Amino acid sequence: xxxxxxxxxxxEARQRxxxxxxxxFYGEGIxxxxxxxxxxxxxxxxxxxxxxxxxxxxxxxxxLQAADQAIRGQVDTAIAAGLxxxxxxxxxxxxxxxxxxxxxxxGCAFLNAVAEYPDPDHPVHQAVLTHxxxxxDTINTLMASIEKTEAEPAAQHFVMLRDGAxxxxxxxxxxxxxxxxxxxxxxxxxxHAARQPA
Amino acid sequence: xxxxxxxxxxxEARQRxxxxxxxxFYGEGIxxxxxxxxxxxxxxxxxxxxxxxxxxxxxxxxxLQAADQAIRGQVDTAIAAGLxxxxxxxxxxxxxxxxxxxxxxxGCAFLNAVAEYPDPDHPVHQAVLTHxxxxxDTINTLMASIEKTEAEPAAQHFVMLRDGAxxxxxxxxxxxxxxxxxxxxxxxxxxHAARQPA
DNA sequence: CGCCCTGTAGAACGGTCGTTCTGCCTTGCC
DNA sequence: GGCAAGGCAGAACGACCGTTCTACAGGGCG
Numbered sequence: 001x002x003x004x005x006x007x008x009x010x011x012e013a014r015q016r017x018x019x020x021x022x023x024x025f026y027g028e029g030i031x032x033x034x035x036x037x038x039x040x041x042x043x044x045x046x047x048x049x050x051x052x053x054x055x056x057x058x059x060x061x062x063x064l065q066a067a068d069q070a071i072r073g074q075v076d077t078a079i080a081a082g083l084x085x086x087x088x089x090x091x092x093x094x095x096x097x098x099x100x101x102x103x104x105x106x107g108c109a110f111l112n113a114v115a116e117y118p119d120p121d122h123p124v125h126q127a128v129l130t131h132x133x134x135x136x137d138t139i140n141t142l143m144a145s146i147e148k149t150e151a152e153p154a155a156q157h158f159v160m161l162r163d164g165a166x167x168x169x170x171x172x173x174x175x176x177x178x179x180x181x182x183x184x185x186x187x188x189x190x191x192h193a194a195r196q197p198a
Numbered sequence: 199x200x201x202x203x204x205x206x207x208x209x210e211a212r213q214r215x216x217x218x219x220x221x222x223f224y225g226e227g228i229x230x231x232x233x234x235x236x237x238x239x240x241x242x243x244x245x246x247x248x249x250x251x252x253x254x255x256x257x258x259x260x261x262l263q264a265a266d267q268a269i270r271g272q273v274d275t276a277i278a279a280g281l282x283x284x285x286x287x288x289x290x291x292x293x294x295x296x297x298x299x300x301x302x303x304x305g306c307a308f309l310n311a312v313a314e315y316p317d318p319d320h321p322v323h324q325a326v327l328t329h330x331x332x333x334x335d336t337i338n339t340l341m342a343s344i345e346k347t348e349a350e351p352a353a354q355h356f357v358m359l360r361d362g363a364x365x366x367x368x369x370x371x372x373x374x375x376x377x378x379x380x381x382x383x384x385x386x387x388x389x390h391a392a393r394q395p396a
Numbered sequence: 397c398g399c400c401c402t403g404t405a406g407a408a409c410g411g412t413c414g415t416t417c418t419g420c421c422t423t424g425c426c
Numbered sequence: 427g428g429c430a431a432g433g434c435a436g437a438a439c440g441a442c443c444g445t446t447c448t449a450c451a452g453g454g455c456g
Binding site for chain 3: 246
């Protein structure tokens, strides 16, 4: 009677596996850690692992899917606040900056993952592309509700700043990176809004 | 009597090894390819490989060092042209855009590498940091020769756009990415130059 | 000539990879 | 009570990992 993918009770062992995978994959990379490591730190046995996941690749996909849902939740919350679009964009940027300055930040989980899966046909690579397309579309919609004709390049610009900030956030001084990022976003929003007053 | 690191004749086998490593590491990642693969594609034997490199890690460092020298060469050429600083910055941005649109582009070799080596103490990670520091310093110097007080945030902004463009360059439409990047750089240069008219 | 360096060729090392397997013990529902 | 499902424990698989080894062939230089 065990449920399908919409099962409400995800089995404690499975959740422990996914949490451990998230922590280790995000913190140390994917190819360089073996399933034994995740299994032992999640305090489960190999048999249990292979009962819940067909293999390592599936665990990686589940890890990215969880990250995707977490970010969508953040953005959806910002949108649900019902503020004007520029303020929503600022809120999204703020949540990105907050993430960069949070403990254990190791860059963008999706950019890191795609660096290890260059093959465009690979499921992991495609999961990254899907996530990024959603994010770009979301920003594009927000930009379009400010001004339509130039919304797309503005959204591209926003995402480019985000990618740069996420990439450099664990390589340089985080505070400086966030200042630069937020300043760039603010300039971008103002320039874009100035095209169509109110 | 074999030369030290300043040897002029780098031994054909060693060069073949390095070229093959560059191609495969850049194209497919580092942890996911074994030395056997590089050895066989470089048409050398294991013994020859281990005669020239203490191990795989050293080959990775040599790969990044070669990439570092290539980029420094590009930037030095742009600087040596003796154009005014804004034009030099434009030339650097153009060469980045050209790289993104070139065949086989797979993102920034250094950002890709650091995604696989998160440990800040690891030699590979530090090689990435060193390269990035040089690049930031170089852009900072160019910005400072336009206007001094705000040069540092402007340089940070430039690098952030570069990182974003390089990261997205192999995930989205390259032409669009380059347009967005060059437009952003142009705006940045103009804004920065406007602080101190000539 | 003799020696060292560079290269080829291939076997072999211990370790780890992802994966599969056989058991046994609990828990909860029919 | 019975029985399937989920979890634990641990052995074992073949494949590949990075690395080391022996053995031999050519070539330049003292």
